[in-house]
Amino acid sequence: MTITILAFAQARSLFGFSTTTVSCDAADTPRTVVLRLVPTAELTALRAALDCEYVSWDSPLGDAKELAILPPVSGG
């Protein structure tokens, strides 16, 4: 399976892409997928979302199609 990764705001500059698609397993987690892509990534300040829902970095991907990397929000 594959999953599309979206990086927003500062995460885009940190990771160097705004969207990319990678291979993965259902047992992968946001953390394993992102660290495979960028082994030095620092995830502490970032949140993950699967198909538009916040999840922990260690939730299994399941059949999610979209993984988003979200810096602290600042709308309004």
Add this chain to the structure above:
Amino acid sequence: MTITILAFAQARSLFGFSTTTVSCDAADTPRTVVLRLVPTAELTALRAALDCEYVSWDSPLGDAKELAILPPVSGG
């Protein structure tokens, strides 16, 4: 001296006037002036103002020119 008495909202129907001018002394109070005019007046639910400032019913009139009788307010 004389003072102009203004009655607003329900006070206007209670007292039967919206404005009237009466004779008084500086030592009079809103209570004495109003009770002289309407001896049966029930003042408990009403507030008095002299020259646009809330006062107690027993404050001396001093040199006030305008006494207002104010039912509970309900603006907005």
Add this chain to the structure above:
Amino acid sequence: METIITFTEAPIVIPPLNLPSREIGASLEFLGIVRELEKDSVLKGLNYEAYESMARRVLTRHFEELGSRHPCEQVLFIHRLGWVPVGEASLFVRVLSSHRQEAFLFLDALITRLKTDVPIWKSATAGP
């Protein structure tokens, strides 16, 4: 703090937003609208009256007191008088401030004080 108080017998027209500085971050506006049901009776509208000279004085004092607690840059206050049909506004207040919290606290407290301390009255008795 710039303050403008208007009483009008005509329908309230909301003034265009005019920012007094480049430091305004929040504009909070309240419209009080006459509702059909008030205390279980069906209304066509409400009649408003004010002791206008005193209302201005009392409002100005409340603006100053609230402004010292919750600094705001501008307050625009418009109250309609006379007959106000259901669905039309009897009150408009706009508060401008740098940060939203001041505008919220100012406006909420102002409306509470308006309803308890400013000589304005509504009555359901007189139609248009």
Add this chain to the structure above:
Amino acid sequence: METIITFTEAPIVIPPLNLPSREIGASLEFLGIVRELEKDSVLKGLNYEAYESMARRVLTRHFEELGSRHPCEQVLFIHRLGWVPVGEASLFVRVLSSHRQEAFLFLDALITRLKTDVPIWKSATAGP
């Protein structure tokens, strides 16, 4: 509760007030405006971006949760994206309710949640 969420790259145009019933007694509107000074630096504006599909979903859930606590009849939410110059609005929210307290509590809590939980970001780095 009727809810409308709009994201727009164009300047925010405040929609005309459209009362869904004769029981609306309060309309509360908030405009968030870009300020010149933010954390001591002088800005010309801010750049906004959103993860729009997720932002809609998260906002809708917050509307529902807040609406169950503070019943309101209508929420209109508009967030501007892209470059927003100083003095222009990045955010507009209108809340309609029968009584003002519900609109105040709903709107205040909504903006707090917006700023902590909805995937929208501002940055001062990119000009027009």
